[in-house]
Amino acid sequence: MATKLPAIASLSAADVLVATEPAWLQTWRQQSLAAFAAHEMPYWRRTDLTAFAFADMQLSADLGTFKIGADAPPGVIVMPLSQAVHDNAALVQAHLGSAVSAKVSKYAALNAATWRDGWFVYVPKNLESTLPLHLIQGFGAGNTLIARNLVILERGAHLTLVEQLHGDGGPYSNVVSELILGDGATLKYTAMQTWGAAVHHVGHVVANVGNNATIEWAAINTGALHQHIEAETNLVGNGSRVDWMAATVAKDGQRLLTAPWLRHVGRSTEAHMDFKTVVKGTGYATFDGMIKIEGGSTDTITRLEEHALHLSPQARSDSIPGLKIDTNNVQKAGHASTSGEVDDEHLFYMQARGISKDEAVHMIVMGFFEPVLDRIPLESLREQVTAAIAARI
Amino acid sequence: MSSELVIKDLHASIGDKEILKGVNLTVKPGTIHAIMGPNGSGKSTLSNTIMGHPSYTVTSGEVWYKGQNILELDVDQRAKLGLFLAFQYPVSIPGVTVANFLRAAVNGHRSVEGKDPRETQIPMAQFRKDIREKMAALGVDEAFARRYLNDGFSGGEKKRIEILQMSMLKPSMAIMDETDSGLDIDALKVVSQGVNTLVQANAEMGVLVITHYQRLLNYIKPDVVSVMMEGRIVREGGPELALTLEERGYDFIREEVFGNGN
Ligand SMILES: Nc1ncnc2c1ncn2[C@@H]1O[C@H](COP(=O)(O)OP(=O)(O)OP(=O)(O)O)[C@@H](O)[C@H]1O
Ligand SMILES: [Mg+2]
Numbered sequence: 001m002a003t004k005l006p007a008i009a010s011l012s013a014a015d016v017l018v019a020t021e022p023a024w025l026q027t028w029r030q031q032s033l034a035a036f037a038a039h040e041m042p043y044w045r046r047t048d049l050t051a052f053a054f055a056d057m058q059l060s061a062d063l064g065t066f067k068i069g070a071d072a073p074p075g076v077i078v079m080p081l082s083q084a085v086h087d088n089a090a091l092v093q094a095h096l097g098s099a100v101s102a103k104v105s106k107y108a109a110l111n112a113a114t115w116r117d118g119w120f121v122y123v124p125k126n127l128e129s130t131l132p133l134h135l136i137q138g139f140g141a142g143n144t145l146i147a148r149n150l151v152i153l154e155r156g157a158h159l160t161l162v163e164q165l166h167g168d169g170g171p172y173s174n175v176v177s178e179l180i181l182g183d184g185a186t187l188k189y190t191a192m193q194t195w196g197a198a199v200h201h202v203g204h205v206v207a208n209v210g211n212n213a214t215i216e217w218a219a220i221n222t223g224a225l226h227q228h229i230e231a232e233t234n235l236v237g238n239g240s241r242v243d244w245m246a247a248t249v250a251k252d253g254q255r256l257l258t259a260p261w262l263r264h265v266g267r268s269t270e271a272h273m274d275f276k277t278v279v280k281g282t283g284y285a286t287f288d289g290m291i292k293i294e295g296g297s298t299d300t301i302t303r304l305e306e307h308a309l310h311l312s313p314q315a316r317s318d319s320i321p322g323l324k325i326d327t328n329n330v331q332k333a334g335h336a337s338t339s340g341e342v343d344d345e346h347l348f349y350m351q352a353r354g355i356s357k358d359e360a361v362h363m364i365v366m367g368f369f370e371p372v373l374d375r376i377p378l379e380s381l382r383e384q385v386t387a388a389i390a391a392r393i
Numbered sequence: 394m395s396s397e398l399v400i401k402d403l404h405a406s407i408g409d410k411e412i413l414k415g416v417n418l419t420v421k422p423g424t425i426h427a428i429m430g431p432n433g434s435g436k437s438t439l440s441n442t443i444m445g446h447p448s449y450t451v452t453s454g455e456v457w458y459k460g461q462n463i464l465e466l467d468v469d470q471r472a473k474l475g476l477f478l479a480f481q482y483p484v485s486i487p488g489v490t491v492a493n494f495l496r497a498a499v500n501g502h503r504s505v506e507g508k509d510p511r512e513t514q515i516p517m518a519q520f521r522k523d524i525r526e527k528m529a530a531l532g533v534d535e536a537f538a539r540r541y542l543n544d545g546f547s548g549g550e551k552k553r554i555e556i557l558q559m560s561m562l563k564p565s566m567a568i569m570d571e572t573d574s575g576l577d578i579d580a581l582k583v584v585s586q587g588v589n590t591l592v593q594a595n596a597e598m599g600v601l602v603i604t605h606y607q608r609l610l611n612y613i614k615p616d617v618v619s620v621m622m623e624g625r626i627v628r629e630g631g632p633e634l635a636l637t638l639e640e641r642g643y644d645f646i647r648e649e650v651f652g653n654g655n
Contacts, residue, residue, distance in 0.1 A: 355498055356501060367489040
């Protein structure tokens with residue numbers, strides 16, 4: 001007889017602890033479990049919480065699948081996080097939970113208490129890796145994937161990384177990625193959510209960026225039925241930078257939300273955000289963003305653009321940008337936002353050149369996303385995403 | 394099947410404002426036909442209406458080309474029939490490169506309903522060769538092929554790209570709406586040469602040239618000059634009419650047509 005799997009609504013320490021794990025981690029899990037119990041349900045103003053009800057979730061026996069798309073670049077340490085807690089205990093202990101703490105929310109606490117695996121990526125000091133590292137996470141047969149990734153770039157390290165959530169299964173997925181960038185590090189990061197059409201996905205992705213470090217972040221979201229991603233860039237270091245783009249396509253029935261937070265903490269930090277959304281049919285996408293310029297941040301440059309393209313009248317997109325400035329030393333702060341249908345003048349121009357209306361719409365959408373897709377470091381992945389988008393429009 | 398463009402009593406409005414008030418005009422195959430007329434007289438409205446711009450409502454009249462009343466055709470069908478409009482104000486399309494746009498346009502022209510596009514598409518090597526040749530002939534730097542269409546292009550650059558498109562698509566009936574505006578003196582010559590090359594290659598080709606200035610007509614020599622005023626064609630003459638207009642302005646025609654206004 002199969003053992004009954006623990007229901008998430010009533011987790012106990014016995015369900016959560018792994019006997020072979022080091023003591024510090026067991027303590028950490030127990031604290032996280034306590035935080036999970038103590039948290040109220042979150043107030044999610046645009047995500048349907050019933051799609052993420054704990055009553056429907058249980059821990060899975062199957063831990064999910066973790067694959068590397070191509071060979072890991074030389075010198076970069078890549079291993080399952082479950083192994084890294086033994087082999088690289090000091091690093092994991094120092095950084096685990098430093099970017100996404102169990103305090104953040106009930107779902108982050110759940111992840112901290114119950115994750116079973118994920119990726120550990122470590123780029124040693126001054127190693128300038130250029131080959132893309134492609135990490136793929138998928139579902140096993142279970143009902144819930146709870147995975148956790150920890151990416152550490154030491155001082156002066158460079159990495160090109162693609163994290164992809166791909167495949168059918170679930171329906172529940174809860175994935176945390178912590179990205180730690182040491183001083184002068186550069187991370188080119190592509191986060192792809194290409195889950196199957198029935199998945200309910202909660203994500204927390206947070207980057208802590210050191211002095212003069214840079215993250216180029218491209219998020220691509222085409223899959224899942226429900227998506228609630230809380231993403232955050234903390235420009236902690238002086239002279240730190242983020243160039244942050246996103247492409248989201250929501251078609252019939254999909255409800256995809258991204259809540260990006262950007263914090264300017266250090267001096268002379270610079271951020272460019274360009275978030276793009278296409279909605280079709282009854283698709284619904286939300287941009288729920290916040291830019292915060294902290295008191296100590298001076299000479300700050302920040303620019304936010306968000307644009308939504310509606311391919312049908314019932315489709316919906318919400319944009320809720322927020323800006324909070326606690327310093328009086330901002331160099332530049334700008335915001336641009338558009339939302340609307342495909343421009344008739346564009347369609348007319350293209351059709352006047354013999355291009356059919358369908359093809360014209362396709363080209364306009366692809367052109368709209370071009371700067372984001374251009375960031376995908378692997379040709380095969382770019383093709384995969386292009387096809388996924390084409391199938392949705 | 395006649396490749397004459399015949400416009401019969403065409404009325405068109407924007408909202409409830411009538412702009413074309415009964416245009417009659419025939420452009421014969423193998424001829425260059427110039428239209429001149431004051432600002433706001435409806436020249437761009439006429440070219441947009443011929444091409445099928447969705448903002449203009451045709452309230453009555455017909456436009457015949459190659460045996461069809463083209464007002465019944467979709468915009469892309471009109472293009473495939475051989476019509477081409479060089480826009481007065483070309484739009485920019487971010488994210489779509491000049492090369493990709495042109496390839497889609499060429500393939501759109503070659504596509505056949507019910508046939509697999511892979512069978513009709515232009516081979517990549519041939520396309521590259523074509524575009525290189527045409528760019529060289531029009532003095533367009535090859536770097537433009539990789540730029541987003543008209544995105545940040547200067548006024549003159551946009552006009553050159555319009556004619557580049559025309560050279561690639563080889564229409565049998567081209568409408569050029571103030572292609573000369575924004576072109577410097579050298580560009581005007583190069584672009585005119587481009588147009589003349591197309592005309593020489595196709596004895597059946599008709600061209601409708603809209604312009605405010607006689608100067609363009611020194612390079613692209615019209616067979617017929619028509620004058621448009623207040624939504625109608627009010628005069629038709631030979632090339633000398635353009636010279637007269639340059640000298641005297643429109644007032645004398647206005648007086649002849651509408652009286653002296655009292
Ligand atoms: N989209 C529009 N909305 C409102 N009015 C319009 C629109 N398009 C054209 N019109 C009006 O129709 C009239 C004719 O405009 P049109 O652009 O056809 O003139 P034109 O002869 O091309 O002028 P120009 O020589 O300045 O290019 C003008 O009064 C113009 O304001
Ligand atoms: Mg005009």
